[in-house]
Amino acid sequence: MAKISVLGAGSWGTALSVLLCDNGHEVILWSRRKEEADELREKREHVSKLPGVRLPDGMMFTSDLDEALPDRDLLVMAVPSIAARGLARRIGPGLPKGQLIVNVAKGIEEETLLTLSEQIEEEIPQADVAVLSGPSHAEEVGRKLPTTCVIGAHHKETAEILQNIFMSPVFRVYISPDILGIELGAALKNVIALAAGTADGLGYGDNTKAALITRGITEISRLGIAMGAKADTFYGLSGIGDLIVTCASVHSRNRKAGYLIGQGKTTEQAMEEVKMVVEGVYSAKAAIGLAEKYQVELPIISQVNKVLFQGKSPGEAVQELMLRDKKIESWDSRWEEKVN
Numbered sequence: 001m002a003k004i005s006v007l008g009a010g011s012w013g014t015a016l017s018v019l020l021c022d023n024g025h026e027v028i029l030w031s032r033r034k035e036e037a038d039e040l041r042e043k044r045e046h047v048s049k050l051p052g053v054r055l056p057d058g059m060m061f062t063s064d065l066d067e068a069l070p071d072r073d074l075l076v077m078a079v080p081s082i083a084a085r086g087l088a089r090r091i092g093p094g095l096p097k098g099q100l101i102v103n104v105a106k107g108i109e110e111e112t113l114l115t116l117s118e119q120i121e122e123e124i125p126q127a128d129v130a131v132l133s134g135p136s137h138a139e140e141v142g143r144k145l146p147t148t149c150v151i152g153a154h155h156k157e158t159a160e161i162l163q164n165i166f167m168s169p170v171f172r173v174y175i176s177p178d179i180l181g182i183e184l185g186a187a188l189k190n191v192i193a194l195a196a197g198t199a200d201g202l203g204y205g206d207n208t209k210a211a212l213i214t215r216g217i218t219e220i221s222r223l224g225i226a227m228g229a230k231a232d233t234f235y236g237l238s239g240i241g242d243l244i245v246t247c248a249s250v251h252s253r254n255r256k257a258g259y260l261i262g263q264g265k266t267t268e269q270a271m272e273e274v275k276m277v278v279e280g281v282y283s284a285k286a287a288i289g290l291a292e293k294y295q296v297e298l299p300i301i302s303q304v305n306k307v308l309f310q311g312k313s314p315g316e317a318v319q320e321l322m323l324r325d326k327k328i329e330s331w332d333s334r335w336e337e338k339v340n
């Protein structure tokens, strides 16, 4: 049994806490709001974020970091990406050397273009930071539906420790050393999911969705490979796997926000209506920064940015994508041309 604190009581932090409790670990779920911690303890349900999922009797709740942090084998960071650095800065000074931290949020910092684990490592250099990602909607993990994820870590031993902690008959966990590839896939699939939702909102069909998924993973992997990630990772759970689920699922916040934008709502109105964090909106800007830095073309992500932040109409964005220069689908040595 491990002593674990999950930091962030949103839908994902709550669902993972249930999983970890069911796996026999001692779990404290930290919320930044006392009212929320009290309500979770009393009702044994997160009514607004994960309705219908009973929180196990043994699960503990606090809003006090002094209770959540000391003497934990593992800290799970489950706050939205824009809050990750701030929380890491706040908790870092008190943590011991080698503190195991697994980040489960998905995003890239707009100003620095750093992934979340890189930000956490900057703020808590003494920690051993890993990531968990994959096609895993909280609503389904909460209902104990079969789910698969991948854990990325610097050291194989760390990855194996985490694999043992998270793995269950309903939650299968693979391991990988490609932290960068995992985190890029996680953050960028949300931007493509915004596009997929927008296509749904515009009334387009399955062909359009398949096109966005397929050309989307091409964009993501092109950037990732230029940054030094491993190509195979983008065709794994944290890449194409998570892209498929986020573009298709009724649970996806990013797809939902895109849908509302396709129906004519502004970015702000869509985010407001979804109520939970829409990470793709933040990662979209960061992706453009990365594309410029690594000189990589990201046509879909570029159009998503124009729709999100420059008031471009989604229909016009689709037209521009359809009428781009003619291309070869993928590089082939028999036709030695550069492909974008």
Ligand SMILES: NC(=O)C1=CN([C@@H]2O[C@H](COP(=O)(O)OP(=O)(O)OC[C@H]3O[C@@H](n4cnc5c(N)ncnc54)[C@H](OP(=O)(O)O)[C@@H]3O)[C@@H](O)[C@H]2O)C=CC1
Pocket: 008, 009, 010, 011, 012, 013, 032, 033, 049, 078, 079, 080, 081, 083, 086, 087, 104, 105, 106, 107, 136, 137, 138, 139, 275, 276, 277, 279
């Ligand atoms: N939901 C899912 O299915 C999955 C989500 N993820 C990722 O997990 C991350 C969290 O998402 P999710 O749980 O869905 O988000 P939610 O919108 O459900 O909840 C976010 C939670 O974070 C809290 N929070 C916001 N800012 C801060 C802060 N500065 N300090 C501490 N806590 C803060 C919020 O508190 P408050 O209520 O007070 O605002 C809220 O409890 C995201 O990066 C998401 O992409 C990954 C896989 C699956």
Ligand SMILES: O=C(CO)COP(=O)(O)O
Pocket: 106, 134, 135, 136, 137, 138, 190, 193, 242, 245, 246, 251, 252, 253, 254, 255, 277, 278, 279
């Ligand atoms: O990352 C997720 C599922 O793997 C959750 O995606 P959304 O934030 O779009 O709901």
